[in-house]
Amino acid sequence: MSESIEQRKLILYIDDEPKNLSSFKAVFRRHYEIYLANSADEGLEIMEKIPIQLVITDQRMPRTTGVEFLERINHQFPDVTRILLTGYSDLDAIITAINKGRIFKYISKPWKAEELKETIDHALEIAELKKQNKILIDSLQKTNHELDQFVYRSAHDIRGPIANLLGLINLVKMENDVNLIRTYTELQEQTVKRLDSFIHDIVNYSGNLRRLVHKESINFKEILDKVLEGHYYTPKSEQITKETFVKQQGEFVSDKERLSILLSNLISNSIRYSVTNRFNPAFVRIEIESDETKATIKVIDNGEGIDEEFLDKIFEMFFRASPNARDGSGLGLFICKEVVEKLGGEIFVESQKDKGSTFTVEVPNLMM
Structure with missing residues (x-):
């Protein structure tokens, strides 16, 4: 059973040969949501409108090569996975693609459907793992920042009431007036309640993080x-x-x-x-x-x-x-x-x- 449109991955295939475009869509349309472009400029227009997840481009195209296109989109769409197709033994182009275009893999033409699908699935899986990893790293950095702030402020807010309590206890020790002792005791009670409320909030915060x-x-x-x-x-x-x-x-x-x-x-x-x-x-x-x-x-x-x-x-x-x-x-x-x-x-x-x-x-x- 094919996946729904909402679940399918969005793939852009760029090639200046109409027959290659038709063949690619015929083979993979049941597995992915396919977008086709016959030039680098047309491919860029599609990417600016559609949240493409993976780009497959031919190397040899008029005006702009596949490597040049991949290098061009590198900054604008850094999270898009890239695959280069080449029918030529052009080692320099491949090295440039890896260094500048940051391609996931290059595949020789003519491609085999089973091999290409396996490569696409692997690329998309790795891209998803990288995305989840980035989310986890961002979450961890946020948590670490909050933890640093939390420890610093908590120590300050706990030390304050404790110092206040110690001061009131010393006043009680030196005081003989019953009314003043009662006042100091009431202030101690208020301080303890404040401290208890703060500890209660700390427990709630910690529990929400862990559970x-x-x-x-x-x-x-x-x-x-x-x-x-x-x-x-x-x-x-x-x-x-x-x-x-x-x-x-x-x-x-x-x-x-x-x-x-x-x-x-x-x-x-x-x-x-x-x-x-x-x-x-x-x-x-x-x-x-x-x-x-x-x-x-x-x-x-x-x-x-x-x-x-x-x-x-x-x-x-x-x-x-x-x-x-x-x-x-x-x-x-x-x-x-x-x-x-x-x-x-x-x-x-x-x-x-x-x-x-x-x-x-x-x-x-x-x-x-």
């Missing part, structure tokens, strides 16, 4: 109720109206733990930056709708809002846009972005300073 996506059936109302219950004693929570709307159509499959972390961080963010001394009561509204293809999650609040100049930075590691963010770890929204990307989704934010924010998340149904 594979665990697919299971999702009950959004159940997850949301549990997350809200967990924020019952969060500071300012009792002063904020929570509104929820859940519309789940059919089964939805995703990672329950990651969705819980996502909702918890977004809701925690809305509570932390709520404004409770305005004429309009503070609120957080959570809307979740899902169907057989995706889930859309919205967390809406009328809190502090975010300055427009910071909107493109709020998902960065340790970024804090608000002066009230000193009690947070600076990891919450970064973890949200990492979780959403792990689930194959996207996260967006709309916000106006002093009016509030809307965070929108779209994640695919992994049952598909």
Whole structure:
């Protein structure tokens, strides 16, 4: 059974002989998506419009040789695999093709269908492996950069509260006033809670990096109720109206733990930056709708809002846009972005300073 057009590899064959073009297409059209050109210029026009994956070109052509063409496209299309056909014992041309045109292989004409197909498949397989390798290298470089930043900032953010605790402990030791001792003890408690929150975020970040996506059936109302219950004693929570709307159509499959972390961080963010001394009561509204293809999650609040100049930075590691963010770890929204990307989704934010924010998340149904 032949592959669908979407799955088939895109191959460009360039030759100034019409019979050769017809023969190539007749032999390989069932295996690949074939594009034909009778000159280097026509081939370049095709490549500028179509995402060609492999080019096969004859060496001897009028005006521009195969080697010259391959050298010409080298910078513009560096990821395209190249094969050179030559019917002449032209050693210099072959050496030039290898050095300048960066060809995968040269094949003597007349070509044999079975041999050429084997070469094409091998070339495409290697190209795919190189592509996957590049993705892995890019991902590794990103992870290493984030890890360096993470270690440096984590050490700083942990040392701060510890130094604060040690200072408060020494004050308590030297103090005889019961009221002052009580004040110092309350400050110690606040510092410990801040440190505990930071460690909690570190654990979530580490877990998201290491764990594979665990697919299971999702009950959004159940997850949301549990997350809200967990924020019952969060500071300012009792002063904020929570509104929820859940519309789940059919089964939805995703990672329950990651969705819980996502909702918890977004809701925690809305509570932390709520404004409770305005004429309009503070609120957080959570809307979740899902169907057989995706889930859309919205967390809406009328809190502090975010300055427009910071909107493109709020998902960065340790970024804090608000002066009230000193009690947070600076990891919450970064973890949200990492979780959403792990689930194959996207996260967006709309916000106006002093009016509030809307965070929108779209994640695919992994049952598909």
